[in-house]
Amino acid sequence: NAGVTQTPKFQVLKTGQSMTLQCAQDMNHEYMSWYRQDPGMGLRLIHYSVGAGITDQGEVPNGYNVSRSTTEDFPLRLLSAAPSQTSVYFCASSYSGTLNYGYTFGSGTRLTVV
């Protein structure tokens, strides 16, 4: 099925460990984003990309890196995990340059940092 594939679904990290959350879409969407969801705070934008080779910071980028080497893939790297990064992470994609197309979301990654 076409969509956004996000892995892993669950992850437990120790403080200081690094890891990469994977995100891939097969809809040829130019625009891809990473969000974190915390109780009572809605969705907060971490990083986004408008196309291969182009990334930019969102609202809460500290502690995270991204790259976009292909249209399909947009991995999120946690450089040195901290308990404050315990959250649910969503990858989302959409067409660029249009207002009438919403996001397609991945299924989310529940990350716990201990």
Place this chain on the structure above:
Amino acid sequence: AQKITQTQPGMFVQEKEAVTLDCTYDTSDQSYGLFWYKQPSSGEMIFLIYQGSYDEQNATEGRYSLNFQKARKSANLVISASQLGDSAMYFCAMRVIGNQFYFGTGTSLTVIP
């Protein structure tokens, strides 16, 4: 500034009744899109309905309708004939020129049998 406000952290509705979830938005752009998403307890984000800023008719998708009042900058979601499966978190979102999406903090809806 671009902003979405959802003032109802939690709502309850009796099964088979209608419920309105409030959403107000702030933008100086003339062109924008408004969206509602549903997040059940399983966690996935499900698109429900879309309204364009130039659309004169309110959007409808089955039991969902969007009550769009442009002058008041509101985009309320109306769910008719509520079902137990409607219990979920609901997010209002706005997309503006430049691709950015803005989300509200969500409303938790509980349908009571």
